[in-house]
Amino acid sequence: MRKMAFYMDNNQICVRVAPSPTGDMHIGTLRVALFNWLFARQRKGKFIVRIEDTDQTRYKPDSVKSILEGLTWAGLDWDEGPILKNPKSQIPNPKIDYQSETIELGEKGPYWQSRRTEIYRQHLETLQERGAAYHCFCSPERLEKMRQEQEARHLSPMYDRRCRELKPDEAAKKLAAGEKYIIRLKIPASGRIEINDLIRGSVNFDLQQLDDQVLLKSDGFPTYHLANVVDDHLMGVTHVLRGEEWLPSLPKHILLYQGLGWEIPQFGHLPLILAVDRTKLSKRHGAVSVLAMRDAGYLPHALLNFTLLLGWNPGKGNEQEIFTKEEMLSLFSLEGIQKSPAVFNYEKLNWINKHYIKQMPLNDLTSRAIPYLTESGLITPLDNGEWITLDKRIIRNVYFESFVALLKSRLTMLKDIGHDLEYFFDRPHYETSLLIGKGELRDAVIAHLAETKEYFHTIPEKIFKAHDFDRTLKTWIKDKQRTNSQILWPLRVALSGKEQSPSPFELMSILGKEETMKRIDSAIKSLQALDA
Numbered sequence: 001m002r003k004m005a006f007y008m009d010n011n012q013i014c015v016r017v018a019p020s021p022t023g024d025m026h027i028g029t030l031r032v033a034l035f036n037w038l039f040a041r042q043r044k045g046k047f048i049v050r051i052e053d054t055d056q057t058r059y060k061p062d063s064v065k066s067i068l069e070g071l072t073w074a075g076l077d078w079d080e081g082p083i084l085k086n087p088k089s090q091i092p093n094p095k096i097d098y099q100s101e102t103i104e105l106g107e108k109g110p111y112w113q114s115r116r117t118e119i120y121r122q123h124l125e126t127l128q129e130r131g132a133a134y135h136c137f138c139s140p141e142r143l144e145k146m147r148q149e150q151e152a153r154h155l156s157p158m159y160d161r162r163c164r165e166l167k168p169d170e171a172a173k174k175l176a177a178g179e180k181y182i183i184r185l186k187i188p189a190s191g192r193i194e195i196n197d198l199i200r201g202s203v204n205f206d207l208q209q210l211d212d213q214v215l216l217k218s219d220g221f222p223t224y225h226l227a228n229v230v231d232d233h234l235m236g237v238t239h240v241l242r243g244e245e246w247l248p249s250l251p252k253h254i255l256l257y258q259g260l261g262w263e264i265p266q267f268g269h270l271p272l273i274l275a276v277d278r279t280k281l282s283k284r285h286g287a288v289s290v291l292a293m294r295d296a297g298y299l300p301h302a303l304l305n306f307t308l309l310l311g312w313n314p315g316k317g318n319e320q321e322i323f324t325k326e327e328m329l330s331l332f333s334l335e336g337i338q339k340s341p342a343v344f345n346y347e348k349l350n351w352i353n354k355h356y357i358k359q360m361p362l363n364d365l366t367s368r369a370i371p372y373l374t375e376s377g378l379i380t381p382l383d384n385g386e387w388i389t390l391d392k393r394i395i396r397n398v399y400f401e402s403f404v405a406l407l408k409s410r411l412t413m414l415k416d417i418g419h420d421l422e423y424f425f426d427r428p429h430y431e432t433s434l435l436i437g438k439g440e441l442r443d444a445v446i447a448h449l450a451e452t453k454e455y456f457h458t459i460p461e462k463i464f465k466a467h468d469f470d471r472t473l474k475t476w477i478k479d480k481q482r483t484n485s486q487i488l489w490p491l492r493v494a495l496s497g498k499e500q501s502p503s504p505f506e507l508m509s510i511l512g513k514e515e516t517m518k519r520i521d522s523a524i525k526s527l528q529a530l531d532a
Contacts, residue, residue: 011236011238012045012046012236012238013039013040013043013044013045013046013238013239014040014045014046014048014235014236014237014238014239015036015037015039015040015045015046015047015048015237015238015239015240015241016036016047016048016049016050016232016235016237016240017029017032017033017036017047017048017049017050017071018049018050018051018052018228018231019051019052019067020052020053020055020058020224021051021052021053021059021060021061021063021064021067022055022058022059022060022063023060023063023066023289024063024066024070024289024290024291024292025063025066025067025070025071025289025290025291026288026289026290027273027281027290027307027310027344028243028273028281029067029290030070030071030074030290030303030304030307031270031273031307031310031311032241032242032243032270033049033071033074033076034074034076034304034307034308035241035270035312035332035337036241037076037078038328038329038332039239039241039332039334041329042329042332045238046079046080046236047076047077047078047079047080048078048079048080048081048106048111048235048237049067049068049071049078049080049081049082049111050081050111050112050113050231050235051064051067051081051082051111051112051113052113052224052227052228053112053113053114054113054114054221054222054223054224054227055221055224056114056219056221059114064082064102065084065101066289066290066291068082068083068084068102069084069291070289070290070291070294072084073290073291073294073300074290074300074303074304075300075301075304075325078105079105079106080104080105080106080107080108080109080111080235081104081105081106081109081111082102082103082104082105082111082112083102083103083104083105084101084102085101085102085103086101108234108235108236113222113227113231114221116227116230116231117220117221117222119230119234120216120222120226120227120230121216123226123230123260124183124215124216124222124226126259126260127185127215127256127259127260128183130259131186132185132186132255132256132258132259132260133183133184133185133186133215133259134163134164134166134171134183134184134186135163135166135171135174135175135181135182135183136159136162136163136164136181136182136183136184136212136214137163137166137171137174137179137180137181138159138162138163139180143159146159146160156209157211158211158212159184159211159212161212163184164184164186164212180218181218182214182215182216182217182218183214183215183216184212184213184214184215185212185213185214185215185225185252185255185256185259186212187207187210187211187212187213187252187255188207188255189207189208190207190208191207192204192205192206192207193205193207193251193254193255195250195254195267197247197250197267197268197269198239198241198266198267198268198334199268199269199270199271199334199337199339200247200268200269200339203247203250205250205251207251210251210252213225213252225249225252225253225256226256228253229253229256229257229260230260232265233257233260233262233263237265238265238266239265239266239267239268240265240266240267240268241267241268241269241270241334242267242268242269242270243269243270243272244269244270244271244272245272246269247269250267250269268334268337270311270337271311271337271338271339271340271341271342272341272342273310273311273341273342273343273344274341274342274343274344275343275344276343276344276345278341278343281344290303295415296413296414296415297353297372297413297414297415297416297417298349298353298413298414299353299356299357299360299368299414301325301356302349302352302353302355302356302357303349303353304325304328305321305322305323305328305352305356306348306349306352306353308323308328308332309321309342309348310342310344311337311338311341311342312332312336312337312338313336313338314331314336315335315336321352322352322355350412350413353412353413354411354412357408357411357412357414358408358409360408362401362404362405362408363401365404365408366397366400366401366404368414369400369404369414369417370387370400372414372415372417372418373400373417373418373425374387376418377390378390378418378422378424378425378426379395379425382394385397389425389426390422390425390426391425391426391427393515399510402509402510403421403424403510404417406502406506406509406510407421420498423495423496423497423498423501424510424511427519427522428493428494428495428496428497428498428519429497430493430497430498432523432526432527432529432530434493434497434499435449435490435493435494435523435526435527436490436527437485437486437489437490440486442527442530444486445490445527446524446527446528448482448486448487448490449490449491449494449520449523449524449527450524451480452487452491452520453517453520453521453524455476456513456516456517456520457517459472459513461512461513464508464512464513464516465508465509465512465513467509469505469508469509470503470505473487473505488503488504490523491504491520492504492507493523494519494520494522494523495507495508495511495516495519
């Protein structure tokens with residue numbers, strides 16, 4: 001076993017999240033960020049955000065905005081790293097280089113790997129001087145042929161180390177001749193590495209099974225393996241909490257620390273996140289980016305709460321599932337992180353989001369809901385703090401609050417705020433025959449609507465919108481010797497145009513007396529037109 005030197009516990013805690021800008025930020029990156037953030041904040045340590053943009057072939061500048069804006073929206077702040085100058089700017093634009101749209105916190109940057117290439121080259125020279133790395137001049141064609149031959153023999157694809165024993169003068173001649181090269185890590189031919197993972201306990205690796213990892217690519221950029229080790233050391237990272245997919249790379253990273261003569265941070269590998277069917281989470285399971293979840297109407301703390309439970313629990317006997325941020329900081333521990341895969345369950349996420357919507361103050365929920373109504377085209381803002389509806393009514397904030405109060409207990413996501421409820425902002429369009437209840441005649445329905453309208457004329461707006469108006473109206477119905485269905489069915493359809501909707505009392509309380517009477521008039525005219 002190889003001897004290793006670890007950071008001592010008296011060092012200031014420093015952790016990081018280092019996403020690759022190759023696409024939108026998804027739930028896995030958010031979980032890594034959240035667990036690191038909680039670990040650092042509990043211990044008054046540092047939390048760093050770093051952009052791992054060494055893979056230039058897959059680099060997408062607009063994904064930087066997705067990462068930084070997603071973390072900010074979720075409520076995770078950081079001590080060092082890039083921040084957007086204008087986090088509320090326009091939709092991500094692939095033509096914008098977001099490096100120029102950021103400023104950097106901290107003194108250990110740049111926090112973009114593409115701007116640190118000279119730093120990596122300096123440390124590569126150290127590795128080569130110490131015999132821990134070497135030049136490889138094998139062409140891509142040779143490497144591909146070698147890989148195909150190994151696969152044909154059912155062998156694990158590994159570099160055959162042809163260039164590993166090149167004499168210094170031979171390598172120098174190839175370099176002088178301008179031959180293309182990469183630089184590889186020289187893995188010891190035998191031995192084992194054992195390390196204590198903060199989550200998994202003791203893990204060990206047979207060095208004979210490891211490939212000589214590429215450290216510097218032919219385009220002059222380092223691979224993730226070299227860059228993240230160098231950056232973690234230079235930025236003072238003491239604990240690396242990352243996804244389980246990086247566990248096979250751990251021995252290579254340990255060898256890099258040893259080759260450079262550095263103390264090794266403590267590592268912890270978080271469990272995989274799987275779909276409900278226990279397969280890898282993907283788009284076919286509905287996996288979407290963090291910002292797409294935001295746009296769908298998930299609340300930031302609801303998503304954080306759900307993310308916390310992806311592979312962590314507060315311990316035996318504690319069935320708590322709803323956590324404030326203060327409770328997260330108080331209860332989170334590495335001991336609570338499980339080893340087995342976590343399951344991403346939309347039903348659980350929706351249940352948590354619904355809970356937070358119910359708990360949200362009405363004015364806050366209303367302000368969050370209005371943009372969804374605007375985006376759907378149901379309302380258009382005016383300059384004076386008012387809005388105009390699709391059917392040309394001028395409405396104010398009190399109208400929205402009444403509307404949102406009605407829906408609050410039913411909402412799962414904010415994007416559903418106007419779904420199937422367009423009639424609150426547009427006059428209903430429906431089949432006139434729907435107004436005629438079972439066993440009723442057209443003329444009788446017209447008469448019932450007309451006498452209902454006549455009665456409403458006599459009711460002051462204050463009583464009309466009172467919370468107990470349903471009892472008042474039902475008493476009138478009884479006095480008129482009508483049944484509830486004779487009056488309330490055509491009234492509901494006249495107001496909503498739908499067979500299923502909130503009760504007519506709820507509809508009237510929001511629409512108000514004037515709009516209610518106009519819709520009754522419209523329903524009567526529609527029924528009368530059936531003769532034409």
